[in-house]
Amino acid sequence: MQQELKLRILSGVILAVIVLLATWYGGVAFSLLSALIGLLIYYEWSTITRLATEQPVANAIGWVGQVAIAVAVVAGTFRYSLLLLSLFFLVAVGFVLVSKTSRWFPTGMMYAGLTGIALSSIRGADSVGLVAMLFVFAVVWATDILAYFVGRAIGGPKLAPKISPGKTWSGAIGGVVSAVIAGSLVTYFAFPQSVVFVAPIAFILSICSQAGDLFESFIKRRFGVKDSSRLIPGHGGIMDRVDGLIFACFAAFLLAGLFSLIKGGEMTSLGAALFGV
Structure with missing residues (x-):
């Protein structure tokens, strides 16, 4: 239990230092962090909701969308990142309407994609x-x-x-x-x-x-x-x-x-x- 607490504290401190340093520098550093957070959230979302295992085609399209959004976030192209998010969200909704794709797919696209965009936009x-x-x-x-x-x-x-x-x-x-x-x-x-x-x-x-x-x-x-x-x-x-x-x-x-x-x-x-x- 004590070892687990030490590990928790150490990883927490390392994360805090990384986040605060990226926040201090801003620009590309924080945009990279924002994009990475968005991608990791989609990974976790697709795992939790079983998109990765039960609906691999939809999940693959989701990954293409999230990577494209992440690239736009890092490039600082705010309008393009929003346009890409809207496009892939509509594609995900289309999958739900014409197939048995889970409704968690478009929700995950928006949840993960907008996270990176919002974080980067706030920091500037x-x-x-x-x-x-x-x-x-x-x-x-x-x-x-x-x-x-x-x-x-x-x-x-x-x-x-x-x-x-x-x-x-x-x-x-x-x-x-x-x-x-x-x-x-x-x-x-x-x-x-x-x-x-x-x-x-x-x-x-x-x-x-x-x-x-x-x-x-x-x-x-x-x-x-x-x-x-x-x-x-x-x-x-x-x-x-x-x-x-x-x-x-x-x-x-x-x-x-x-x-x-x-x-x-x-x-x-x-x-x-x-x-x-």
């Missing part, structure tokens, strides 16, 4: 993108950590007993409150004038982060697996570690698009939308 290549990504990390990590400790300390009614019996409403509320505080602190040190505006954004992202956690729990329970994979020693799989981050990034990406529509201009970055720069 400038200092504003760095703060925006750190803001999202702070919200997600604060939500995850404080929800666990507050839930253990206070207990009370279960949040979703049929999906994740350990989660409580007290933990969920504690996670949201801590996320708003953490997100506001990150913003205060970089763009103090935007603190009031980002608080409700942190609130929304925290709720989405917890929804992402519950979604992955539902998927694993649905297919009877404990971990999404064994890619990370002592931790399980990539999806086990980034489930909350995925939904938070989806929400941040969509909010940036919404802000762009309101302003009537081209797609702006989350950082520009949040901090008014």
Whole structure:
């Protein structure tokens, strides 16, 4: 047990260093990380939902799509990556409509493909993108950590007993409150004038982060697996570690698009939308 704990801590520290270094450098470094995360998520998704073994043709097409999206993400061609995601998602939907292909196929295409696109889009290549990504990390990590400790300390009614019996409403509320505080602190040190505006954004992202956690729990329970994979020693799989981050990034990406529509201009970055720069 002690050896397993040491392995868990060591792999966790190594992962944190890699992610934070890539976040600091941004540009191609973070785009590569984003693309890799997207590809690994599709690998785990196709394994969990049995696409890889039961529907190899559909899965092969899915891999072609995910690789194409990953290349577009690394190349920094935002519009092409979205176009490719839309195209292969429609192809996947078509497979479902004309054959016995599982409905988890198009869901997995969107889940994995949009993850890489959203992550890369939030970070971008400038200092504003760095703060925006750190803001999202702070919200997600604060939500995850404080929800666990507050839930253990206070207990009370279960949040979703049929999906994740350990989660409580007290933990969920504690996670949201801590996320708003953490997100506001990150913003205060970089763009103090935007603190009031980002608080409700942190609130929304925290709720989405917890929804992402519950979604992955539902998927694993649905297919009877404990971990999404064994890619990370002592931790399980990539999806086990980034489930909350995925939904938070989806929400941040969509909010940036919404802000762009309101302003009537081209797609702006989350950082520009949040901090008014």
